[in-house]
Amino acid sequence: MGVFPVFTKRVHRFIEQACAAGPIVAVCAPPGFETRRLLQSLAEQDAGEGGVSYFDRLDHLADPTCAAQAVMDMGGGARRIIVEDADLCDAQWLGSALQRFARGAGAGQIFLGMSNPQGLSVLEEGLAQPIPIVGPAVLRLTRAEAARAFRKIARPANRMRILDLIGGWPHAAVRLSHWAAGAQTDAWGREDIDILRDCGIYDVVERRVLPLLDDSQKQALAAASLVPSPDRELLHDEVRTDRVLASVARVLSGLVDIEGRHYTINPALAACVREWSLLQDPVGHRHRVIALADRCSRKGRLTDAARLAGEAAMPERVRAYAEEHGALLIWVLCGFADLAALVKNASDEVIAASPELRMMRCIVNLKSGRINLAEQELRDLSEDPRVANSMQREIEIVRVTLLVYGCALARRDDLEFLTELLSEQSSEPGWQTFLATLACVLNSQRARFDAAEANLREARLEGERAGSRYNLMFLHAHQATIDIARGKLVEARASLAKARKMWRDEFSTDQGVETVIAALGAKVEFETGRLTSARNSLRKSAQRMPEAEAWFDIYFAAYEPMTRIYVKDYGIARTIELVEQERAKLEARGLGRIGNLLGAVMACLVGEARLGANGVDVEPPLTDFSVLAASSWQERELFSLASAHEMHWAGKTAEAIALLSDAREEAGRSGVVHSVSRMTQLLFALRHVSGDREGALCEVAELASLGIATGMRQTCADMLGGYLADYVAQLAAQPDADEAQLHFLRSVMNRDRAARASASELSKRETDVLRALATGGSDKELARELGISDHGVRFHLKGVFKKLGVHDRLSAVVRAQEKGWI
Numbered sequence: 001m002g003v004f005p006v007f008t009k010r011v012h013r014f015i016e017q018a019c020a021a022g023p024i025v026a027v028c029a030p031p032g033f034e035t036r037r038l039l040q041s042l043a044e045q046d047a048g049e050g051g052v053s054y055f056d057r058l059d060h061l062a063d064p065t066c067a068a069q070a071v072m073d074m075g076g077g078a079r080r081i082i083v084e085d086a087d088l089c090d091a092q093w094l095g096s097a098l099q100r101f102a103r104g105a106g107a108g109q110i111f112l113g114m115s116n117p118q119g120l121s122v123l124e125e126g127l128a129q130p131i132p133i134v135g136p137a138v139l140r141l142t143r144a145e146a147a148r149a150f151r152k153i154a155r156p157a158n159r160m161r162i163l164d165l166i167g168g169w170p171h172a173a174v175r176l177s178h179w180a181a182g183a184q185t186d187a188w189g190r191e192d193i194d195i196l197r198d199c200g201i202y203d204v205v206e207r208r209v210l211p212l213l214d215d216s217q218k219q220a221l222a223a224a225s226l227v228p229s230p231d232r233e234l235l236h237d238e239v240r241t242d243r244v245l246a247s248v249a250r251v252l253s254g255l256v257d258i259e260g261r262h263y264t265i266n267p268a269l270a271a272c273v274r275e276w277s278l279l280q281d282p283v284g285h286r287h288r289v290i291a292l293a294d295r296c297s298r299k300g301r302l303t304d305a306a307r308l309a310g311e312a313a314m315p316e317r318v319r320a321y322a323e324e325h326g327a328l329l330i331w332v333l334c335g336f337a338d339l340a341a342l343v344k345n346a347s348d349e350v351i352a353a354s355p356e357l358r359m360m361r362c363i364v365n366l367k368s369g370r371i372n373l374a375e376q377e378l379r380d381l382s383e384d385p386r387v388a389n390s391m392q393r394e395i396e397i398v399r400v401t402l403l404v405y406g407c408a409l410a411r412r413d414d415l416e417f418l419t420e421l422l423s424e425q426s427s428e429p430g431w432q433t434f435l436a437t438l439a440c441v442l443n444s445q446r447a448r449f450d451a452a453e454a455n456l457r458e459a460r461l462e463g464e465r466a467g468s469r470y471n472l473m474f475l476h477a478h479q480a481t482i483d484i485a486r487g488k489l490v491e492a493r494a495s496l497a498k499a500r501k502m503w504r505d506e507f508s509t510d511q512g513v514e515t516v517i518a519a520l521g522a523k524v525e526f527e528t529g530r531l532t533s534a535r536n537s538l539r540k541s542a543q544r545m546p547e548a549e550a551w552f553d554i555y556f557a558a559y560e561p562m563t564r565i566y567v568k569d570y571g572i573a574r575t576i577e578l579v580e581q582e583r584a585k586l587e588a589r590g591l592g593r594i595g596n597l598l599g600a601v602m603a604c605l606v607g608e609a610r611l612g613a614n615g616v617d618v619e620p621p622l623t624d625f626s627v628l629a630a631s632s633w634q635e636r637e638l639f640s641l642a643s644a645h646e647m648h649w650a651g652k653t654a655e656a657i658a659l660l661s662d663a664r665e666e667a668g669r670s671g672v673v674h675s676v677s678r679m680t681q682l683l684f685a686l687r688h689v690s691g692d693r694e695g696a697l698c699e700v701a702e703l704a705s706l707g708i709a710t711g712m713r714q715t716c717a718d719m720l721g722g723y724l725a726d727y728v729a730q731l732a733a734q735p736d737a738d739e740a741q742l743h744f745l746r747s748v749m750n751r752d753r754a755a756r757a758s759a760s761e762l763s764k765r766e767t768d769v770l771r772a773l774a775t776g777g778s779d780k781e782l783a784r785e786l787g788i789s790d791h792g793v794r795f796h797l798k799g800v801f802k803k804l805g806v807h808d809r810l811s812a813v814v815r816a817q818e819k820g821w822i
Contacts, residue, residue, distance in 0.1 A: 007170070014134065027111055027139075031115060032169055071097035083113060098110070115212070139254070158188050168254075221248050223241050225277075232262075237295070302338035302339075315346045316350055322360060331363055332433060342357065368512075375402060404552065439455045441478065449486060452478075473506070477520060479491075480520045484520070485671075485673070487710035488710070496521055514540055515545075518537040518558075519537070522561050523560070526714055534565065552632060559597070563605060569811035604641045611689065633675060645682075673706065674710075680702050713747065766796050770800055771822050773797070
């Protein structure tokens with residue numbers, strides 16, 4: 001893996017900026033920024049002209065005044081003097097020489113390579129202007145430059161790990177690139193510090209970086225390196241570690257920097273300093289760890305507090321942090337990552353002795369989809385009289401939360417219970433924002449959207465008072481669920497963009513949040529026909545379920561588009577198998593209600609396939625949805641649709657139409673536009689197949705109006721595109737034809753036509769490639785069989801994918817086999 005050619009852009013950037021900086025330029029950076037190599041590159045640029053004088057470490061050791069003498073001897077011609085390791089020069093001689101050069105206004109340039117900018121103060125005495133510095137901002141590697149050096153590392157996770165360690169430090173990039181080139185597979189399983197030792201970076205830190213600091217600076221750097229993002233408040237202690245670290249930043253600029261009230265420490269340097277501190281003074285290191293853990297707890301940085309307590313082998317301290325803050329408030333105010341870190345770093349014995357940690361473990365289980373374990377933990381807490389008496393309110397709130405996450409049916413008085421708690425005069429806004437959020441979820445599921453949005457406003461107000469950025473982020477997701485139900489997909493997308501930005505900026509390590517946002521994004525993108533984006537979002541949501549974080553609305557948002565895309569990719573029969581496997585996993589985790597919801601989605605898709613132009617005859621999984629309780633708008637929608645499909649195939653089409661008409665009217669009164677749209681689609685199909693063309697025409701007009709208002713077009717195209725042509729012609733013939741409606745319906749027809757490519761639309765070569773693909777083989781093997789190049793195979797496959805409306809080879813083969821083409 002070559003290193004030097006990869007960093008050519010950095011060399012060019014340095015030469016350009018250094019030459020433009022002025023007649024006297026300091027090239028100043030800590031060890032490892034390769035100032036020597038860059039200065040040599042600068043000298044080589046003019047080597048052919050003979051106009052460069054270069055002084056290095058050996059020259060200074062032989063004569064500390066040699067560089068100063070050369071400056072004083074400079075003539076009027078343009079030439080350069082490059083002084084490497086200028087810190088070793090006689091400062092008074094060099095300073096005087098620079099003054100004479102500046103007064104002479106010669107045409108030459110002088111470059112001073114230094115590792116410590118504090119040495120410039122002596123050299124600048126008597127100069128009219130400070131010496132400009134070309135520093136780490138120019139000398140560091142950009143992430144893109146470093147990434148090019150590691151592009152041959154096969155696994156993205158390993159590549160990202162190395163890039164994170166480098167943090168822009170050029171010498172770290174050089175050494176790690178050589179290490180990675182020869183690393184065996186098992187080497188990647190080692191700790192970061194072991195890799196840094198192997199490649200020699202630890203030795204560089206110990207021999208070249210730390211000697212630049214005094215003892216107090218080393219201790220300050222050791223303390224700050226214990227946490228990933230130290231700030232002034234956290235480091236403000238009796239010895240003013242924050243001020244000492246500021247002096248470290250002046251010495252090690254580029255490795256230690258100040259950004260506002262935060263310090264950033266190069267990750268490789270931080271790892272080496274932690275190791276050095278532990279080896280130099282194990283007892284003192286442990287004291288620093290414990291003291292910083294306590295300060296982290298007081299500052300609300302509980303992930304850091306828990307990790308440090310675990311590092312110090314003091315799980316009992318984790319219990320103290322948990323009981324000081326409380327399980328639910330930690331979740332709401334600090335986020336799930338802090339809560340999970342406390343559980344992870346406490347021993348089983350410590351958790352068993354602490355009701356708060358047991359409650360946290362319950363929350364970790366419910367957030368991770370282990371509903372059975374969460375329910376058992378809560379039962380144990382509620383049946384323990386010592387716990388139940390002191391934590392009655394917390395137990396009840398978590399019980400309702402479990403209903404939301406476990407997707408069990410809520411009791412009739414759950415909302416009343418939350419309303420009563422919200423009406424209490426609580427001095428803790430964290431409680432209020434959490435309770436208002438729960439009430440919002442329950443009201444939203446029951447299609448009480450005005451009440452849900454009132455809950456959202458209250459939750460937002462209290463969340464801002466509490467400073468709960470974590471809950472405020474989730475409130476954007478809850479707003480999106482309401483918008484989806486109301487058919488406001490533009491507004492839903494905007495809410496998700498806000499949630500996604502907060503997640504990336506503040507909670508990017510919380511995969512559960514990513515899952516929630518991706519699930520809702522998949523729903524919005526699918527409904528609007530952006531199938532590629534929907535697929536990408538499903539990979540980060542539905543394909544993680546049920547292990548990932550989700551509640552009822554999120555399962556619905558992810559599973560419905562997932563199942564519909566399965567049908568596109570694998571066909572209806574294979575989709576039924578996949579859905580049944582998923583339902584079994586849901587049942588095993590205590591999520592039977594979600595299993596029923598998924599079964600209803602599948603029943604609807606089977607019904608749509610049987611209604612379609614090809615008349616697919618597949619039996620749906622046997623479930624009587626008419627007898628299942630439906631407390632959410634999603635269940636009422638899907639169970640009504642599934643029941644209507646079943647009635648139609650039992651010869652009771654009139655009863656199915658009546659059922660759907662009543663259900664649509666109820667959904668309309670509640671403002672569930674999503675349900676109104678879905679039911680209108682099926683009503684059109686049923687009226688069409690039963691010969692009620694006048695009624696079907698009315699449904700088409702209504703469907704177009706809904707599509708224009710909501711942007712929901714994909715299911716309409718999938719289910720009805722093949723039926724619409726005659727009705728669109730009838731609407732167009734009317735004297736008062738609505739052009740907007742006609743445009744929408746034609747776009748639906750075009751989308752359906754593109755998805756129903758016929759064999760005649762495939763070229764002969766595309767058909768040959770498709771048939772060869774069905775027999776299996778790599779691109780090279782297919783190319784040899786067909787007598788074309790690898791590139792030709794890939795080119796024709798792209799055409800096949802586009803015409804079949806699929807995104808991978810297996811789906812292309814399945815689609816072609818369904819159509820009888822191969």
